Amino acid sequence: WQFMFSTGKLNGLKVSSYIDERCDPIKSTEAACKYLSQLYGIFGDWNLALAAYNSGPGNVSRAIRRSGGKQTYWEIRPYLPRETQGYVPAFIAVNYIMHHAEDHLIFPSEVKTSYYQTDTITVREQLSFRQIQDLVGISEEELEFLNPAYRYKIIPKVENNYCTLVLPASKIGLFIANEDSIYRLASRDFEQHQTEAPTYVEVSDRITHRVRRGEALGLIAEKYGVSVSSIKRWNGLRSNTIRVGQRLTIHPRKMPSSASAAPKVSDPKKADDGREYVTYKVRNGDSFYSIAKHYPGISAENIMEWNSINNARHLKPGMNLKIFSKI
Template structure:
């Protein structure tokens, strides 16, 4: 039976692939199960990796503890998550390792700016599987999963065209400021990490209910199942990301790395379509690099705004900027990408009582869209009929 291993003083020590396509929408459940049923399932076994003894795991966590102010404990709760990731999320581990070549330099630079532990970069894997378009059922958005009002509190801009929760640089800065606040509140990184998931009020209440105990493992019984599992999931993910070669996890080849890109500040309105046509960059590449612009279009703002492009295209963009900028607001067709690039095909089976208005509301499209996609001349439906629906990639059925 696994023992609980306390910290060795203050040593220290979770996407669809495809060319340039953004990973498919993910929420915490992509790499982070919220119920113990999943992680207690031992029916699946990892193939082709060495079965470690507890002592070997302890030594790995000891090495982590030597390098970080975060207490990286190894115990039965963390071990369950190591097993879970290696058995049921192995493919996604490969994907996030590939994506990390783009996102981790952003995270590390900002964490260093605020003098925060670099290992906090692994929180974004738990939150979004490194998908800036990830949206939870509760409306949390982006790499760091901020809800609307929290994002506004952290000075992120959200309007009809821009959502800075999806901006890798700006959302990471906001996440670092929030994590710094949580650490200053609790004076303990484990509690701060748990509070990032559950909120500071939840952690304070758990401390009170526990009789004033201030160690995460002591207040764990007083937390919700999701928050209870969050820290063990993070500790396990950090361990595996630091030791992926040991377990024969092969990173997916990165489509681009951060150092192959650069940022220009633009003062004119720009559509992704015109940039793609003028510079010969696939529109999906532009969207990958600029996920905060929601409609493939950058409107005219009072101040210059950032636009990320491959380094090799920066000079050409600057030279052609006057030809690329939009003097008037583009039409809906000009700012909409081809349907197959921004949506996925879903087949809806018509049930008794269904009608087009109801179906259109459900899938966030128009009646005309449904009729066009299905070659319908009239809106009559019959039970059992199969309808083709193109669903937004950031849409989750409730």
């Protein structure tokens, strides 16, 4: 439903270091229906409500004023943000296709488990999807499909509250019958395979990030699930230049992962020609393109040239790449 953090929070969706209820299909749909109903109550028109859902009620009210008081979406459309000018037509197109899919030879793909074949249970202790897979006999992929709100494939133990787990109805009885044994085995497994994991905390509407050595706006943006342009707007930055120790205001979409999951970047160094650079350690899944996205103004081709690499396939985990601060 594409909820921004603040809008989701206002409509009862919680976001923590482990759970993002904006990804829960039931809770987020209920919140979206509630929010759309509120917007319809304000504007009295479903197209205007959809426009306000996309761009915010303030933008729709401003567009109405700029149009001279017009009251329909199509009349105020030229005064709305460009994205919203396309949003409502796209919604109408999807609605049409949903009702006339067969006329256009469009057919739904089969899902392994339909939601009406599932049930929800309460989980009293911390469990990982891998442990549930091993003990109940359901794949991690299916667990992730049914429980998309859990960000690290871990159901945390939350003080004074219980988390829930969606399972195929055929697996509910097996889980309940072996629940105590599952918790004991899971606890033992966590002790034997201790890994650094984020502490359970609720995500704040706004945080302050202190810039560390080797950090660029792209790295910070990825860390909190936001865009570089958003960070610049929140902090009145005119360029991508930031300094060590600088404090940045961030409205996070996610909490940062554990320190071990963050990209490894060295302190700045100087090359023989006097240019400053940092060293980036390549991780699994990295590409020259994904690395370049951390550093605004730098391209994948720049990184390949600086490191004398002429074939992108030569990139391997563990390699150290020089990233210069200026092209």
